[in-house]
Amino acid sequence: xPAGSVLAVEPFVERIGPAQDAIGASAYRFGxxxxxxxxxxxxxEIPAEIVEEAVTSKLSISATMSPTGEISATxxxxxxxxxxxxxx
Numbered sequence: 001x002p003a004g005s006v007l008a009v010e011p012f013v014e015r016i017g018p019a020q021d022a023i024g025a026s027a028y029r030f031g032x033x034x035x036x037x038x039x040x041x042x043x044x045e046i047p048a049e050i051v052e053e054a055v056t057s058k059l060s061i062s063a064t065m066s067p068t069g070e071i072s073a074t075x076x077x078x079x080x081x082x083x084x085x086x087x088x
Contacts, residue, residue, distance in 0.1 A: 008035040016045060027051075030063060044071055 009032045016027040028051045031043030044063045054061050054075055063073040 009033065009041070010035050012040075015048075017048075044073065046073065 011031070012033055013028055013030045016029055027045045027047050029043050029045050031040055033040045042065060044065075046061065046063075051061065053059075057077070060076045061073065062076075063071055065071050
């Protein structure tokens with residue numbers, strides 16, 4: 001990659017389970033990968049039970065990584081249009 005060029009990235013999510021064609025998953029992997037090569041450079045795995053409960057409860061889950069590599073995950077519940085963070 002030439003100096004000064006910007007690496008194009010995209011977010012992704014994928015099921016992790018016994019088999020890709022099986023119903024259900026044991027976990028979900030969320031992260032970012034390069035658009036050109038699809039190489040993953042940042043990812044976090046969250047147990048399927050947490051993700052599926054959050055989705056059915058209309059919660060928003062997000063994960064952040066600090067410059068030192070520390071990862072934290074939070075979820076936000078919306079009540080009357082106001083989001084309140086919940087630490088996972």
